[in-house]
Amino acid sequence: xxxxxxxxxxxxxxxxxxxxxxxxxxxxxxxxxxxxxxxxxxxxxxxxxxxxxxxxxxxxxxxxxxxxxxxxxxxxxxxxxxxxxxxxxxxxxxxxxxxxxxxxxxxxxxxxxxxxxxxxxxxxxxxxxxxxxxxxxxxxxxxxxxxxxxxxxxxxxxxxxxxxxxxxxxxxxxxxxxxxxxxxxxxxxxxxxxxxxxxxxxxxxxxxxx
Numbered sequence: 001x002x003x004x005x006x007x008x009x010x011x012x013x014x015x016x017x018x019x020x021x022x023x024x025x026x027x028x029x030x031x032x033x034x035x036x037x038x039x040x041x042x043x044x045x046x047x048x049x050x051x052x053x054x055x056x057x058x059x060x061x062x063x064x065x066x067x068x069x070x071x072x073x074x075x076x077x078x079x080x081x082x083x084x085x086x087x088x089x090x091x092x093x094x095x096x097x098x099x100x101x102x103x104x105x106x107x108x109x110x111x112x113x114x115x116x117x118x119x120x121x122x123x124x125x126x127x128x129x130x131x132x133x134x135x136x137x138x139x140x141x142x143x144x145x146x147x148x149x150x151x152x153x154x155x156x157x158x159x160x161x162x163x164x165x166x167x168x169x170x171x172x173x174x175x176x177x178x179x180x181x182x183x184x185x186x187x188x189x190x191x192x193x194x195x196x197x198x199x200x201x202x203x204x205x206x207x208x209x210x
Contacts, residue, residue, distance in 0.1 A: 012108035084123035
């Protein structure tokens with residue numbers, strides 16, 4: 001352990017060691033709830049056709065968006081990918097300098113670029129299995145736009161009292177609180193036309209419009 005510490009704080013490894021400490025502090029903050037994991041995420045133009053535009057879009061933004069997409073920054077949280085990059089770079093730097101017995105500053109500096117490039121590809125491979133997981137999480141977290149959807153009345157609303165209805169979405173029946181200006185009965189098919197002014201209930205009307 002002492003030998004690992006000495007190697008980690010060696011001037012040739014200190015830069016990545018500091019980054020690793022920042023990564024550890026970040027994840028501790030996430031675990032304690034002080035920071036949200038998506039705090040450093042950003043929106044990437046997912047409509048960019050990177051396969052078609054990679055050879056034709058030479059703007060800085062085009063190349064950046066293509067690179068971010070290639071390394072999964074648009075499908076996995078930014079800090080998770082960067083944590084994998086930093087962990088990979090730190091591990092390779094420490095092991096390379098230690099086992100090669102490298103104490104040359106010039107040689108250490110020359111290794112920065114290739115190690116960092118390899119670290120991005122390692123992070124790409126490690127993050128690949130996480131893509132379906134975060135895709136499902138993002139889909140589940142996405143708000144459902146109920147307006148225009150068909151709703152079967154479960155508990156008819158009456159006067160100022162709200163009722164409940166069932167809406168089928170992605171194979172599941174979701175219960176929503178409903179109100180209506182029309183008399184409704186249980187089992188009747190309605191359509192959601194909007195929300196109440198306080199945004200607490202969904203407004204429905206009979207499917208036949210009567």
